[in-house]
Amino acid sequence: xxxxxxxxxxxxxxxxxxLSKSAKPLSAYEIxxxxxxxxxxxxxxVYRALESLLERGMVHRIESLNAFxxxxxxxxxxxxHNHTAQFAVCRxxxxxxxxxxxRLSDLIHELGxxxxxxxxxxxxxxxxxxxxxxxxxxA
Ligand SMILES: [Zn+2]
Ligand SMILES: [Zn+2]
Numbered sequence: 001x002x003x004x005x006x007x008x009x010x011x012x013x014x015x016x017x018x019l020s021k022s023a024k025p026l027s028a029y030e031i032x033x034x035x036x037x038x039x040x041x042x043x044x045x046v047y048r049a050l051e052s053l054l055e056r057g058m059v060h061r062i063e064s065l066n067a068f069x070x071x072x073x074x075x076x077x078x079x080x081h082n083h084t085a086q087f088a089v090c091r092x093x094x095x096x097x098x099x100x101x102x103r104l105s106d107l108i109h110e111l112g113x114x115x116x117x118x119x120x121x122x123x124x125x126x127x128x129x130x131x132x133x134x135x136x137x138x139a
Pocket of ligand 1: 057060071072073083085098
């Protein structure tokens with residue numbers, strides 16, 4: 001566990017634990033559903049926990065799924081701020097792979113300059129099939 005997790009509230013820790021264990025991204029509703037047995041029943045509690053985890057870059061939001069994943073960035077150095085990541089989302093099994101490729105970010109910022117557009121948030125999600133699912137479809 002990262003040292004930063006000590007600053008987290010108990011609720012945030014539970015949410016992070018849940019997301020870390022999940023093979024798939026979870027929606028806020030699914031998180032709430034799973035936390036019910038721990039006595040967490042109020043949606044705002046879950047939203048606040050998610051917000052705090054998002055701010056720390058410990059959790060990412062997958063916009064296309066409206067769901068959340070635990071950050072799989074193992075590089076501690078890079079974890080000081082809310083980093084930008086790209087995601088490959090499998091439409092077969094629902095798994096999400098986190099990609100860090102600064103070349104993509106560099107390119108996006110270059111494009112922003114060219115367009116004279118101030119980019120505030122980058123969201124890049126690739127939709128397709130993971131290797132296992134592609135094997136299953138046997139194309
Ligand atoms: Zn990440
Ligand atoms: Zn898959």
